[in-house]
Amino acid sequence: MTVALTAAGFGALHAVSGPDHLLSLAPLSLGQGRRAWRIGLQWGLGHAAGTAFAAAVLLAVLSGAGLHVVDAWAERAAGLALVAMGAANLVALHRGRGMAAGGTRGGRRAVFSVGLVHGVTGAAALLLLLPAAQAGAPVKALALAGFVAGSTAAMVAVTAAIAALSAAAAPRLALATRRLPALASAVSVAVGIAWTIAG
Numbered sequence: 001m002t003v004a005l006t007a008a009g010f011g012a013l014h015a016v017s018g019p020d021h022l023l024s025l026a027p028l029s030l031g032q033g034r035r036a037w038r039i040g041l042q043w044g045l046g047h048a049a050g051t052a053f054a055a056a057v058l059l060a061v062l063s064g065a066g067l068h069v070v071d072a073w074a075e076r077a078a079g080l081a082l083v084a085m086g087a088a089n090l091v092a093l094h095r096g097r098g099m100a101a102g103g104t105r106g107g108r109r110a111v112f113s114v115g116l117v118h119g120v121t122g123a124a125a126l127l128l129l130l131p132a133a134q135a136g137a138p139v140k141a142l143a144l145a146g147f148v149a150g151s152t153a154a155m156v157a158v159t160a161a162i163a164a165l166s167a168a169a170a171p172r173l174a175l176a177t178r179r180l181p182a183l184a185s186a187v188s189v190a191v192g193i194a195w196t197i198a199g
Contacts, residue, residue, distance in 0.1 A: 001142075001199045003139055003142045003143050003146065004129060004145060004146035004149075005140045005145065005146060006143075007142070007143040007144070007145075007146030007147040007150065008146040008147065008149050008153075009150060010146075010147055010149030011146060011147035011148060011149065011150025011151035011152075011154070012148065012150040012151060012153065012154035013150075013154075013155040013160070014147070014150075014151055014153075015044075015150070015151035015152075015155050016131065016154050016158055018118075019119060019191065020078050020079075020082055020191070020192075020195065021043075021047075021155065022158070023082055023086070023184065023188040023191055024043070024081065024082055024085050024086075024115055024118070024188060025039060025111075025155065025158065025159055025162070025190075026162055026184045027085075027086070027180075027181045027184035027185045027188065028089070028159070029112065029119075029159040029160075029162035029163045029166070029184075030159075030162060030163065030166045030180050030181045030184065031163070031166055031167070031181065032163045033161075033162070033163055033167055034160075035163075036159040036160050036162065036163030036164075037156045037157075037159055037160040038066075038108075039111055039159045039161075040074070040152075040155040040156035040158060040159030040160065041152065041153050041156050042108050042111040042115065043111050043112070043114060043118075043159075044115060044148075044151060044152025044153070044154075044155045044156060045057075045112060045115065045152065046111070046112035046113060046115025046116035046117075046119060046128070046151055047115040047116070047118050047119035047148070047151055047152065047155070048114075048115075048116075048119060048148035048149075048151070049115075049116055049119060050115065050116040050117065050118065050119020050120035050121075051119035051120070051144070051147065051148055051151070052119075052144060052148060053119075053120060054119065054120040054121075055144055062138060074121035075119070075121065075195060075196075075198075076195070076196050077117060077120070077121045078102035078117065078118055078121040078192075079191075079192045079193065079194070079195030079196030079197075079198075080111070080192065080196055081114050081118060081121075081192070082188045082189070082191055082192025082195065083115040083188075083189050083192035083193055083196065084112070084114075084192075085114050085188060086185040086186065086187075086188030086189035086192060087184075087185075087189055088110065089181065089185035089188070090186065090189070091187045093181060093182050093185065111176065114156075116159060119148075120140050122187050131149060166180065
């Protein structure tokens with residue numbers, strides 16, 4: 001139980017401390033009201049699936065020595081996901097349709113897919129936390145389950161908080177609130193390009 005709770009804490013910290021996570025979800029959460037938690041949930045489920053898949057593959061195939069190479073390419077993929085989501089949001093905003101990942105089925109798939117990419121690309125860091133060298137399969141499974149539960153719960157909370165704060169500020173900051181999604185999307189594209197180049 002301690003392993004799962006510790007891993008959940010690591011997962012929550014990982015989710016809220018990653019600028020790529022926040023930049024991919026902030027533009028989608030603004031102005032969503034009570035629906036925003038669903039965006040965090042979709043992203044979290046994608047992140048969980050990607051993390052589980054990548055962790056299983058990496059545990060089965062790679063030694064600890066190869067993780068730095070995987071991590072470098074994973075960072076590039078995460079950067080490209082930021083660019084893609086930010087650009088899609090900018091195009092959707094320009095066309096007057098709101099954010100690209102609204103309540104539509106395609107929007108939900110897009111959010112899930114971005115979470116999936118971030119989960120797959122963040123698994124190299126996850127493996128550093130897993131007690132892979134000494135632990136048995138049940139401990140590894142508990143650590144992974146705790147990590148994905150913590151990261152999903154944290155992103156649900158973050159997206160709900162962003163939406164609530166933007167709703168509370170909307171009457172006083174109407175102009176800024178209307179422009180924040182475009183600004184957040186542009187920052188997502190810029191950070192994604194920088195991340196891809198630096199990766």
